[in-house]
Each structure stands twice: as structure tokens, then as C-alpha cells.
Amino acid sequence: MSRPGPLTDYEKYIRTEELLALQKPAAELTCHDELQFQIVHQVAELWMKLTEHEVLFAGERMRAGDAPRALRGLGRVKAIQTLLMDQLMLLDTMAPKDYMTIRNALGRGSGQESPGFKRMLQIPDEVWPSFEALLAARKVTLRQIYEQPDAQAELFNVAEALLDFDQNLQGWRQRHLMLVYRQIGAGTPSLKGKASELLAEGLKHRFFPKLWEVRDELFGEWTKTHPYGAEKGYHG
Numbered sequence: 001m002s003r004p005g006p007l008t009d010y011e012k013y014i015r016t017e018e019l020l021a022l023q024k025p026a027a028e029l030t031c032h033d034e035l036q037f038q039i040v041h042q043v044a045e046l047w048m049k050l051t052e053h054e055v056l057f058a059g060e061r062m063r064a065g066d067a068p069r070a071l072r073g074l075g076r077v078k079a080i081q082t083l084l085m086d087q088l089m090l091l092d093t094m095a096p097k098d099y100m101t102i103r104n105a106l107g108r109g110s111g112q113e114s115p116g117f118k119r120m121l122q123i124p125d126e127v128w129p130s131f132e133a134l135l136a137a138r139k140v141t142l143r144q145i146y147e148q149p150d151a152q153a154e155l156f157n158v159a160e161a162l163l164d165f166d167q168n169l170q171g172w173r174q175r176h177l178m179l180v181y182r183q184i185g186a187g188t189p190s191l192k193g194k195a196s197e198l199l200a201e202g203l204k205h206r207f208f209p210k211l212w213e214v215r216d217e218l219f220g221e222w223t224k225t226h227p228y229g230a231e232k233g234y235h236g
Ligand code: HEM
Pocket: 040, 041, 044, 045, 088, 091, 099, 109, 110, 111, 112, 113, 114, 117, 173, 176, 179, 180, 183, 184, 190, 191, 192, 195, 198, 199, 202
């Protein structure tokens, strides 16, 4: 579609011409809902690009000993992850029949090939050594900050912000799985086996295992000293 006159500063800066040319033209859509499907995925890739930018920056700040700035960056990551999760509700408004039509156009394409999500799976391992370096610089162990969260408030808050990132990655996976059930059912085979089983497998993963293990350690010791714990365990 041609537009009148030269590009405005807004159009030049946001690069609206290129951006709005990245979706299928109306005449090529396989069904009405395909535009939404394409836009939700494109926006998700942009949010994941920003997430990577922020998490890696938080890692750099941790290495520099700047916990408050790392924390501010991770706060932004949490906000982006909320948007990533919430935007999945748009696809709840799609009829399964429309998804089938779109699926034909997707060919063998799969969300597993998402470059943004592949990075989400990698960056926890990349940022964890930076957090360990911060602990080492402050001469504190992970166990100590969980034993005395108020005495080590800054480090405790960074640890919990990393745990939020982990929890929200898995929260997104759970929400996406509900979307999959809603659109294609629980039993439909995907390109690589039963989709629901494949996706449920990913939910078992812990991105920052040490942040989960430290909870086991704390409660393990508490259980040993608790009057009922030694016999029955906490929930016995
Ligand atoms: C109608 C909506 C959707 C359906 C029915 C759907 C379906 C599926 C299915 C069946 C899989 C399993 C692998 C495969 O067979 O390809 C999958 C994986 C995946 N999809 Fe979707 N999807 C939808 C929307 C989205 C959206 C909006 C995103 C956003 C980026 C997305 C990203 C992914 C990712 C990252 C995976 C891999 C997940 C993992 O490894 O845990 N999907 N999807």
C-alpha cells in the first residue's frame, strides 16, 4: 500500500514501513485469524530478544558487583515475561478449525524452532556463573543468604529475581500447554511424538537447580529438628 509524502521522523525511527511489511498481505492469509497468529508470534520473538538483552546485562552488572542495577534489570524481565504469558490469551479466541488451516500454511514449522525460545533455554546457564561471582566477591554462600535473608537482603533479592525468571519460563510453558490442549486436544500427535507429553517433559526442568536445591537443604534440616518431622516429615 503506497503512502503519501516523505517518511515522518516517527516512521523513520520506529521503522514502521519494514515492520508492517513483515506480515502476510490480507490477500495471502489462509484465514481471517492468521494475521493474529503471525503477529502474536512475531511480538513474542521481540519480547524474548529484549529479555535476552536484559538478562545478559544483569549478568554483567553482577560481575561488576552492582547488585542494585542487576536487580532493576531483572525486574524488567519479570514484566516482559508477564506480557509474554498474557498475550497467549489472544490465541484462546481462535477456533480449532482456524488453527488447522493455519497449520497447513506452517508446513513442518514448529515453536521448538523459535530462536528466541532457544535462547531462553540457554541464558540461565550463561548468567548463573555471574551470580556465583557476585556471591564469591561478597564472600557469602548461597546457603547463608537463605539462612539470613534480611542480613543479605540485596543478594537474597537477586537470587529470588533469578528464581522468578525460572518460574516464569515454566509458567509460560504451562500456559502454552493449556493453549495446545485447547486448540489441538491432549492426544494429538505432533511432528515429534505426542505434543502434550513432549511439552510436559520440558516442565520438569529447573533452570537454576541450585536455587531449588537450597530449599530442600533448608527444609531437610528443619525436618530433622522438628518434633514431628523426624518421624513423619513435614507433611506427615
Ligand atoms: C494456536 C496456538 C498454538 C498451538 C496450537 C501451538 C502448538 C504447539 C505444539 C503442538 C508444540 C510442540 C512441538 C510441536 O509439535 O511443534 C509447540 C511448541 C512450542 N511452541 Fe507453540 N503453539 C501455539 C502458539 C505458540 C505461540 C504464540 C508461541 C510463542 C512464541 C509458541 C511457541 C512455542 C515454543 C517456544 C514451543 C517449544 C516449547 C518447549 O520446548 O517447551 N507457540 N507449540
